[in-house]
Amino acid sequence: MEGSGFGGLFGDPDELQRRLGEFAEQMQGAQRLAWADNAIKLAVDLTVAAMNRVNIQGTTEQQAEQLRTVMAHIFPDAVTLVREAREGLQ
Numbered sequence: 660m661e662g663s664g665f666g667g668l669f670g671d672p673d674e675l676q677r678r679l680g681e682f683a684e685q686m687q688g689a690q691r692l693a694w695a696d697n698a699i700k701l702a703v704d705l706t707v708a709a710m711n712r713v714n715i716q717g718t719t720e721q722q723a724e725q726l727r728t729v730m731a732h733i734f735p736d737a738v739t740l741v742r743e744a745r746e747g748l749q
Contacts, residue, residue: 698744702737709733 713729715722 695744698740702740702744705740706730706733706737 709729709732710726713725715725717725
């Protein structure tokens with residue numbers, strides 16, 4: 660029992676430290692994954708909300724142009740969110 664805190668209750672201190680480090684890494688990985696999932700969901704929600712606000716009218720070509728215009732405004736932000744989410748996973 661010499662040198663072991665708590666009467667050897669937790670075993671080898673080096674092993675305990677290693678396991679706590681592994682646990683901390685797993686928690687960080689889970690947080691990164693959750694953040695990435697949220698960022699991707701936000702990008703999708705942002706795109707859907709923008710598309711739902713458009714009052715599509717006119718011919719098929721005019722409607723397509725209206726949708727392209729909305730996407731041209733919203734797509735760069737959505738791409739940025741997804742890119743940052745992917746970088747957070749690395």
